[in-house]
Amino acid sequence: MDTYRTIVTTGEATHTEKRSKFIAYAAHAADAGEATDFVAALRKKYHDARHVCWAYALGTDGADTRSNDDGEPSGTAGKPILGQLRAAGVTQAVVAVVRYFGGVKLGTGGLAVAYKSAAAMAIENATTEERTIEDEITVFAPFAATDICLRTARNLGAHPKSQEYTAEGVRIVFLIPQSRATELRQALQRIHILRL
Numbered sequence: 798m799d800t801y802r803t804i805v806t807t808g809e810a811t812h813t814e815k816r817s818k819f820i821a822y823a824a825h826a827a828d829a830g831e832a833t834d835f836v837a838a839l840r841k842k843y844h845d846a847r848h849v850c851w852a853y854a855l856g857t858d859g860a861d862t863r864s865n866d867d868g869e870p871s872g873t874a875g876k877p878i879l880g881q882l883r884a885a886g887v888t889q890a891v892v893a894v895v896r897y898f899g900g901v902k903l904g905t906g907g908l909a910v911a912y913k914s915a916a917a918m919a920i921e922n923a924t925t926e927e928r929t930i931e932d933e934i935t936v937f938a939p940f941a942a943t944d945i946c947l948r949t950a951r952n953l954g955a956h957p958k959s960q961e962y963t964a965e966g967v968r969i970v971f972l973i974p975q976s977r978a979t980e981l982r983q984a985l986q987r988i989h990i991l992r993l
Contacts, residue, residue, distance in 0.1 A: 799974040800927045801857045803889040808923025812915040816899025819911050821919035823892045826853055829863070832891035836865075843895045850874035850912060851893040852882060857930045859888035869896075869912075873905050877913035885920045892916045932978040933958065936985055939966040945988055953981045 807824040822839060826832035832853040840849050852864035852875050859882075864875025878892050894915045903911060934955070938946040946969065947957065955973035973981050 799930050799976050801859070801889070801930060802885075802887050802925050802927050804887055804920070804923045805926050806924035808919045808921065810915060810918030810922050812911060812918060813899075814907065814911040814914075815901040815903055817901070817903060817911065818897040818899065819915035820895040820897075821892065821915035822894075823890060823916070823919040823923040826855065826889060826891040828855060829853070829861070832863075835891050836893050839893050839895060846895045847898045848874070848896040849893055850878060850896065851891060852876075852879035852916075853891040854879065854882045854888045856888060859883070869908055870905050873908040874912045877909045878916040881913055881916035881920055884917070885925075887920065887925055890920075892919060894919075930975045931972040932975050934971045934973060934978060934981060934985075935968065936971070937966055937968050942988065943967050943969075946985065949984050949988060950981060953977050953984060955981055 804823055804825045807822060810821045812819040812821065824835055826835060836849060836851045843849065848867045848869055850865060850867045850869055853862065855861040862879055864879045866872070866874045874894065878894060882890055882892055894912050936946065943966065950971050953973065954977055955971040958970040958972045961968040971981065
């Protein structure tokens, strides 16, 4: 699989359940630090809220996950939020749901449904896009071989990220879909391009 889906524009949604207000945000997160910073910013903005529950999925395969119930009964907030990230098929993303208690207890089932609904709405309101998982390959090509190097790479779906000229030739950094990286390396070796 050479692609993954992620959030590019933050989505917001508000869900009300028995006078409790759930304000949800879905955003892009490059790493765990960015995800927890996003949650911390919401805690600051909604300092008077009773709970700020959240979940994130990271990595191009979405395998790095974490969720937090923030004082709600175990499994009633973070897991349902994470479930919505999985259901939407997005990764490199964080969803946080701010809850203002409305005076009526929802019970564990009601809480889970409310957090799930708010998270789903926020993800739906976000803009997502499919991104290609690319490998970086750095090569050094003598001047005489630069054209064939570039043409070979282009034919395999690679594109140059950068080119640096030296006295002996050109150092090129290619980006290529992950599944074709080995094929590019082999093709460049066949035409005697030196890999750094």
